[in-house]
Amino acid sequence: KQEVTQIPAALSVPEGENLVLNCSFTDSAIYNLQWFRQDPGKGLTSLLLIQSSQREQTSGRLNASLDKSSGRSTLYIAASQPGDSATYLCAAYYGQNFVFGPGTRLSVLP
Amino acid sequence: ETGVTQSPTHLIKTRGQQVTLRCSSQSGHNTVSWYQQALGQGPQFIFQYYREEENGRGNFPPRFSGLQFPNYSSELNVNALELDDSALYLCASTRWGSPSIEQFFGPGTRLTVL
Numbered sequence: 001k002q003e004v005t006q007i008p009a010a011l012s013v014p015e016g017e018n019l020v021l022n023c024s025f026t027d028s029a030i031y032n033l034q035w036f037r038q039d040p041g042k043g044l045t046s047l048l049l050i051q052s053s054q055r056e057q058t059s060g061r062l063n064a065s066l067d068k069s070s071g072r073s074t075l076y077i078a079a080s081q082p083g084d085s086a087t088y089l090c091a092a093y094y095g096q097n098f099v100f101g102p103g104t105r106l107s108v109l110p
Numbered sequence: 111e112t113g114v115t116q117s118p119t120h121l122i123k124t125r126g127q128q129v130t131l132r133c134s135s136q137s138g139h140n141t142v143s144w145y146q147q148a149l150g151q152g153p154q155f156i157f158q159y160y161r162e163e164e165n166g167r168g169n170f171p172p173r174f175s176g177l178q179f180p181n182y183s184s185e186l187n188v189n190a191l192e193l194d195d196s197a198l199y200l201c202a203s204t205r206w207g208s209p210s211i212e213q214f215f216g217p218g219t220r221l222t223v224l
Contacts, residue, residue, distance in 0.1 A: 004152070032210075044153075044215040049210075049212055091152075091153075098155065099155070100152030101152050
């Protein structure tokens with residue numbers, strides 16, 4: 001069964017800290033892995049997409065890595081800001097549909 | 111190009127009723143997927159439509175059904191609503207490319223079943 005898990009479930013940090021969100025997937029036959037941000041009651045905002053042949057992607061203060069062999073991805077956020085507070089979802093794409101993790105709820109305190 | 115749009119934004123129904131949610135896919139995208147996101151959980155795959163045919167289904171009962179139209183827009187229909195159907199329903203369209211396959215999500219429809 002294809003499953004995605006995320007650790008931690010929730011995280012609270014002071015502004016300015018660097019932080020790492022973790023994602024694990026059971027089936028390594030992914031096409032790609034995508035990280036999303038979701039604000040309360042809102043839809044999904046795509047942050048980074050990593051193809052199965054890639055090791056990492058960067059956008060601004062965000063860096064995502066992918067290790068297919070170990071079934072893991074990490075999202076690194078540098079110099080966190082209060083505006084980064086949201087739920088971060090990891091999703092593994094298997095050619096037809098995403099399998100989502102439950103998300104990490106991030107609070108960045110001013 | 112326009113993004114994925116969904117209507118309505120919010121909807122309140124009572125148990126046992128039927129509901130129809132609508133999605134317009136991004137221009138040129140012929141594949142639409144629907145997901146259900148319960149409060150505090152990640153989205154769960156309901157089904158996918160490709161060129162007007164159902165092309166895969168998650169673990170949802172038959173009272174969840176769909177349609178895709180020639181312009182690739184789509185509907186999600188839910189019959190005999192239950193309290194547990196209360197959720198955010200997300201629609202996504204797929205851009206097929208090589209090597210990149212990417213899904214683009216709409217803003218969602220919030221369904222509340224009383």
